Amino acid sequence: MTQALTLTFNGAARTVTGSCHEFVFGKSRVLVDCGMFQGSRTLEGLNASPFAFNPRHVDAVVLTHAHIDHSGLLPRLAAEGFSGPIWCTQPTADLLEYMLADSGRIHEADTARRNRRRDRVGEEPFQPLYTEADALAAWGMCRPVELEEWFEPAPGFKVRLWNAGHILGSASAELEAGGTRVMCSGDLGPDNKAFHPDPEGPAGFDHVLCESTYGDRSREPVTIAARRKVLEAEIRGALERGGNLVIPSFALERTQELLLDIVELLRAKAIPPVPVFIDSPLASHATDVFKRHAAELEDLHGSCVFEHPQLHFVESVQESIRLNSVSGAIILAASGMCEGGRIRHHLLHNLYRREATVLFVGYQAAGTLGRVILDGAQRVRISGQDVHVRAAIRRIDSYSAHADQGELLDWIGARAPIHGSLFLVHGEEGALETMRRLAQARAPDATMVVPEIGETWELPAGAPARRTRTGRVELAAAINHDWQNAYADFVTSLKRDLSKIRDEQAREEALAKMRKVLDSYAAHRDGRRKHEAADASRER
Template sequence: MEFTHGDSTILVDCGMFQGSRTLERLNFAEFTFDPRKIDAVVLTHAHIDHSGLLPKLVKQGFKGPIWCTRPTADLLEYMLADSGRIQENEAERRNRRRDRAGDEPFEPVYDSEDAMAAWRKCRPVELEHYFEPAPSFRARLWNAGHILGSASVELYAGGVHVMCSGDVGPENKAFQLDPAGPSGFDHVICESTYGDRAREPVTIEQRRKLLQAEVEASLVRGGNLVIPAFALERTQELLLDLHALLQTGAIRNVHVFVDSPLANRVTEVFSRYTSELEDTGQRNIFNDPLFHFVTDVAESIKLNSTSGAIIMAASGMCEGGRVRHHLAHNLHRRDSTILLVGYQAEGTLGRVILEGAQAVRISGTDVRVRAQIRRIDSYSAHADQHELLEWIEERSPIAGTLFLDHGEASSMEGMRRELQRRSPGLNVRLPQIGERYELAAGKAARRTETGRADLEQAIGRDWQNAYADFATSLKRQLGELRSDRDRREAIVQMKEVLRSYAAHRAKHKTGK
């Protein structure tokens, strides 16, 4: 989000697009502003969808400071470095593809050097202490209860009082205190990841019972329990609960492999803040002898022959990282279990698996889904509808406009309807990507620039998801035909459909 007053302009967050391949391509697009004219960034937390384009910002000329909490700065060192390596590796992989021979080299969004240059711009500030991120702006950070170091951003500029929620954590969130902040704003910008749904309240003890049941069932089946887990916070929460279950004897001794170099480094950061974390008893629960932190690639490959273990790996939405390797080796096994414990965005492999795909495509290979697919919702780091409404109520009264962002269309619309039902006079907006507003004290926001409808179309499942679904089932469906002659005829007809459609679109485009 970009805020301008007088001659000063700041950003609150500068995150990467995550989801389908179509959506991720937006990370290569030009910024809608000149990075050289941004005076400062105020960062809510270290998740890549909030911080991931900071290195690109620096690469293109940003010279100012990045204000954030100290834990966020500590985490960002590893989060951005990892993101830089991912960009480099992805560019290298694409340039090796034979179908790109002779094309212009594919350039990464940024590299590791850009990532470290961005991290060095971090300026840690304490929660609830005023600071001036740029001339004519005054700000405070408030605990958001989402992940280690997460904050909501309170801004004052030109007599206008604004609150940006960042990501808001739920009740009973491990490690974190409940969200906090003042009341009475002109404008509030609130996330709405789970704006259309309410979860059954679950305590940490109840959540551990759910995890215990999944672990016990997977051990009975004899295969591995593979848990795609976000490297930041989700992995550490799972380790907290597994440690408790192992210590009390609720589950028998089982080896837990954390196969994620990034998660291992993030866990080291958590260890530094043990005395400040809730639910740990001020002990370092991460040094359990049954926890194995895998870094070496050869060690990771050895896990292919493992059975009866718990394997945690990033990414949490199965879009990259070592978890895809473990899915490729466990999805087809009837004795293995895949446990999804995080939000699965539209268009991601995790969402496709969750929605019951019979086969998926991983690194160009079709993989049948025979493993048990299980899910625990209680690990969410995001507030649900009830908790978001409570957070908004605590920020009230809102004299101007409440903006809803950071959610799928159905989530934001569900949240809007409930807000309008409760407070018919509240001005609620669902801004599109690229929209600009003028914010005044005590008045509803006035839109000054429309959004880009073409970008909205990139959100959600894209043609590549549809292609993957089609391609993974095609061979099986062809095999079900009676003869090779029928199969050849089917292929000929499919080619004709594509040729005919292309001709139709070309005719329609030229108007002939």
């Protein structure tokens, strides 16, 4: 019997993050990406779940790029027994040294902070997901390869990488095994992307995996020059308000794009000579990698924009704290979705100020603090403190590192003919459904599949994929809902809402009724468990 290539989706299925595509052919097992889930606390909790496979049985990883939602679980994979090579481009390997180490330090620091909490005294201490040492060990497994060069990551597999135009070093992965040709898009960049040419790749596949992050969104075509005019207007508007312009920015690529445009505006005297603080050690390291690869990048025109005298790279915590007293400056800080890092410190000290401006320039996943602010929250909770949102909240869409709906459809069309199935991944529900409907016209012969996490599919040559294992239904709640966001909103508003009740006794009654509701849910849950246990006993 002929061996079949199979594919299991261990992440980035009906959600944007957690990319991990597991390909098996015979005794060989290759992962395309091994990334972290990012977004709500509930979703991020999946990062600590056991792998759906034995890391010791993985022969190799093919890494599309250095973003943590594609690479962030590599240290844990290595710590649990993986010892094979991690194939990627040279820029990705260079970035990974800093990206993974930074992630390891964050896990160690967050775990130490949780263990210091007074309400955990005497309890078993938490352990970090992985350490900085684990991260550097994983980075040491990188095996750089040139774009468009075939290599064999495991017996029976041939792979080559194609420019994806997303970030420095990003690639799409073409795989061949058992006579089946597969293309994994990775993350695809838009047209008119700074630094990189448009995505590339061959045509004629049996199966294609395409990201769908912006599958329900079309952007007006914007040149780099036009984008700079929009940024100029936002900077001028923020400075006229008199406060800081705070920009939550991803340390890798988005920060460097912004610096490119800000420096060009400064050189053209289109904006005043305002100080620009880059408050992210990781962004500083990533910028150094950009300098190292400057000769390979577009739009730099032989000059190093990253050494302009108005740019100030903030390293120490003390320097970061001193920015509390600054006004009328531009502050770029990570993380881009406001879920951690120094940006939360700057939001804490600027969100309540009417003269301040917060400018979002990147995707904000459902459940993140950035998405909550962007959606118009009047109050948010940051580091245990309630913050009234009075700052001007602004947004620019033209900095996206992701292709929009039309560009994704064009990429799919360029891969035609697709003889088997088109899998739509890396998207939220609305984006996936819109893409599924529209993509059929671009790939009329392909079977459309929107997979669930945990599903396994057999990938025959020249025929539609066949599902051989269903998904993990228990993960649907983690992907689509997050009780902790509702809890934070409730707690943030509770004191204010109670204060509206003038009568002390009425307040006490309101609290008593809330307590009664919680108690009734607990009693109902206990009763249901006893009932289920009794049913199970009778069945035995």
